[in-house]
Amino acid sequence: MSDARTRVEVLAEIGHINLRGDPGRGAFREIAERVLGQPLPITPNTVSEGGHRVCWLGPDEWSVVTAAGDAGVLLEQLQTALAGEHAAVNDLSGGLAVVRISGADSRRLFARGCTLDFHPDKFVPGSCAQAGLAKASVLFIHTGGRDVFDLVVRRSFLDYMVRWLRHAGAELDIEFH
């Protein structure tokens, strides 16, 4: 039965590269995709999975989620390769935390504090969305695993977020790690 329980855990060693650029202009998209080794998701609120996890944040903004150890190299590669383009690459790893929530009650937990529709037909694997959860802003990523979600939270809000999740999940079958 432990499989059925919903788990909440804070993941360590995750890197986050923020990438800005106009995919319709110059060689930005081609260069970015070559360096990343995978496509940039162009459809709003979708994720491209490959060596990294690339999340669409806006028409000219992506978040590349990767192993913390790879972020530095990736930052340099992207900056160098995109030097001739109008682009911006920043390593935001220091300011973001990832909370992984997995299990059957995940969606019910989100519904307590987020206005988005998390129905399995609407927020499908490979979706991502920036929204408020309770009083923090969060990037929700449906990782593709069954009922596995990564929540990217600003580090100063992490303590609040975990407190809120504990409170909101009190009635649900949830274990915290």
Added chain:
Amino acid sequence: MQINRLSQGGRIDRSKPLGFRFNGKRYQGFAGDTLASALLANGVLLVSRSFKLHRPRGIVAAGSDEPNAIVQVGSGASTIPNLRATEVELYDGLKARSTKGWPGLRFDIAALNDRFSPLLGAGFYYKTFMRPKAFWKHYERFIRASAGFGAAPQRTDPDRYEHCNAHCDVLVAGAGPAGLMAALVAARSGARVIVADEQNEFGGALLSASATIDGQPAPDWVATVVAELSGYEDVTVLPRSTVFGYHDHNFLTLAERCTDHIGERVQGVRQRLWRVRAKQVVLAQGAFERPLVFCNNDRPGVMTASAVSTYIRRYAVCPGKRAVVFTNNDSAYETALDLRASGATVIVIDSRSGGAGALGAAVRKEGITVLAAHVVTDVTGRRKVAGVRVAQWSGDVTARVENTIRIDCDLLAVSGGWSPAVHLHSHSGGKNVWEESLHCFVPGETAQACVSAGSGNGKWALDACLRDGRDAGAAVASRCGFEAAEVPLPSASDTAVNEMQPLWRVPAVKDPDRCPKQFVDYQNDTSVADIRLAVREGYRNVEHVKRYTALGFGTDQGKLGNINGMAILAECLDEDIKDVGTTTFRPAYTPVTFGVGAGENVGELLDPVRKTAIHEWHEQHGAPFEVVGQWHRPWYFPRGDEDLHAAVARECLATRNSVGIMDASTLGKIDAQGPDVVEFLERIYTHNVGKMKVGRCAYGIMLGEDGMVMDDGVMARLAENRFYLTTTTGGAAPVLAWLETWLQTEWPELEVYLTSLTETYSTIAVAGPNSRRVLQNAGCSIDLERESFPFMSVRSANLAGIPVQLFRVSFSGELAFEVNIDSRYAEQMWRLLMQAGQEFDITPYGTETMHVLRAEKGFVIVGQDTDGSVTPVDLGMNWMLSKDKDYLGKRSLARKDCLREDRKQLVGLLSEDGKTVLPEGTQLVDDTGAPIPVPMCGHVTSSYFSACLGHPIALALVAGGRARRDETTFAAMQDGTRVPVRIVSSVFYDAKGERQNV
């Protein structure tokens, strides 16, 4: 003794007796009872005193429309005031009391009001207590004490409440015959459905109906449908959930009562707020039966006919033995049959000359006397109905009548026809229109994606309700893109009815202004005479009459009395009801608790606490925290039993004389880059950004379009086309949004990308004459001497092998460095620096010392020394304003008002006694003898005791202040004294700025 309990029938469980207390007295009811049905079962008729006249009152209705039985349930911190006894499910040990009546219900002192009721007409309070004006303070205490109903709990609510967001294709409000059919069709069509009903069980009127559906008793049909609905994965079935608000964009709010029916202090969520976004909405809330308006129609024992039927059929309680049914329509004939079946004697008084249709025959067959073309004009008995006076009536409302018959009875069931519950339709912005043939308001044009169905849509007959519900379900399902399922219409038993006769007030033997009270709104004691008085006094608009007479206020919001009231108003104005219209219904449909509104946003979750990466160290070292926005910043670091003042004095001196260290991580940080970044920043900031060399920093201010200072901060040019901007702590998010707004909406041609780095980097300020040596001790990879790293520049470096950005900037006026470091390593770096500074007794300091140090230097804090009405010129920052370019707010600075010589300007203040620390916000006055209102010439914005200088200092905004150097003005202290203060320069310390430049 449950003297009124029937031996069989009803939806109660006789095997589960429940004990409860009402006004301290013990009673017994059964599982399935409401508090109201249990009280009636026990023969308790008197449950309340009325609001103004304190007349004895009994239970009138069986649902949320109940105006009289307003009770306080529970005790202590978890009590809920003003619940309708008709909606309170009984549980074992329930404690309830009346919210009116002192010292008791049977003897209520304020009932004297009733004796003097001719003096207490509409507007009594307005007329009486307005004059003399000075007396209000005496009146107020008594009026406040007598106002309102129940009492709010005094202590913190111990219960758990929560919010829940939900989305659906179709939300069905109300689970009676129409709502259930609509939900069934939508569910079978494949839609995501939420179906909510305020009652504990689905079924609405079917739970107390005699009708059959598809040959089975109506409640059985309900059970079948509910079972099917519950089986769908995408159907959410919510009993005990009131749809209390219909807001814009098909957003609806529901209050679910999760544990209130079990008891007090029950484990788990007590109530839940559902925030539902629905593509389509079906409004199927049913209809309310109107009472009839005659003399003394408020006596305990006068009830709506449908309520009597509900108590008999659903709760197995017959509230009387000798009943009179008074009606202007057919539906009450069912009640006559129900009463008869319960063993009561019944006489029907029908205002219509033709009487009822098929039901009339059934009633007569039972041997029940029907007096057609008769009306009940008056009720005898005071705490309880004793009898009625009956007159023959021609149908002319203006005629006087003569009472010809007197009938003894203990129950009077009345029916004045039905009013659809159009409340949610009204919330949604839809209009309600008068339907002449039905004599009621029905939902008119809809303003949102919704459909009304069933009796809430003016369909009275059961088969019509079922059909209307089915059609509504099919309509909304197909609007959502589903192929509507073909659902056969269940067959319902039904009977032909005769048309109702409009009867808004019953004629009396006397003039309506002289006869005994004919109540329209029970809860507010609004009578026919009150409405007539309002019209005589000149009120014509229905909204004004409502507010003058209190018609339609209170917990029931006019569910019972409104339509009668509108019709009587129309008669007085000699207008059609449709022209008089109704008042506007607004959320909430029924009262909701504060707890469900607040949800989990209480206590430590009221507002997020944002913590810096070094927060734990601060905590470990005993720092109290100052709340800045949502951030918790260390305020000061007390040593031993130091108080704030001692700690701050020590921290200030340590920083000025050796070295201090501060966590400045909450500053906003923005990466700005792109080919047009210089052009963009030139437009935003007031100084010449383009002249900055790579590797240099500059202080920048930005103005609103009104020319007022909006934010400030240091910026650094990291590369030709890349800047690192900092903002104030509170400005981090709004400034980024402000910049993005200009980029995205006004100047999209500018190629600039902005990225927030506020959380990515932590900032550690090391300030004081020994700061350079601390960094050197920490193993800094670059030369920190003035020649290679001058004041106001930036360098990339390694500190103890960790990459950092070093800023040589100063907010204290001392030699200082700000270390910007990846937040993951911030605490490690902080400890390293503490260690490196040990030989200099490096002193951590908090926001208070930071404030003192900057004030000694005359550095302003945007938002403290400015308030959105201060220009850079007012601050004496003319040198920051470039003449060579345009920037936001520049034009506004040339407005006549911004050029006034007597604008409030930033100055320093010194208390002439050398010791008074002026409270921040203190007003300054020049003429201490001026009469009230005293002209004020300025106010104190920042004020501290300066340990370095040995005396207090203050910054202030003073009208024409810069020209008043060395003049004396006066600080108006709270205790009424006036402290003389000298106007001085706003820079108190190191005016030449030499210390930061070494």
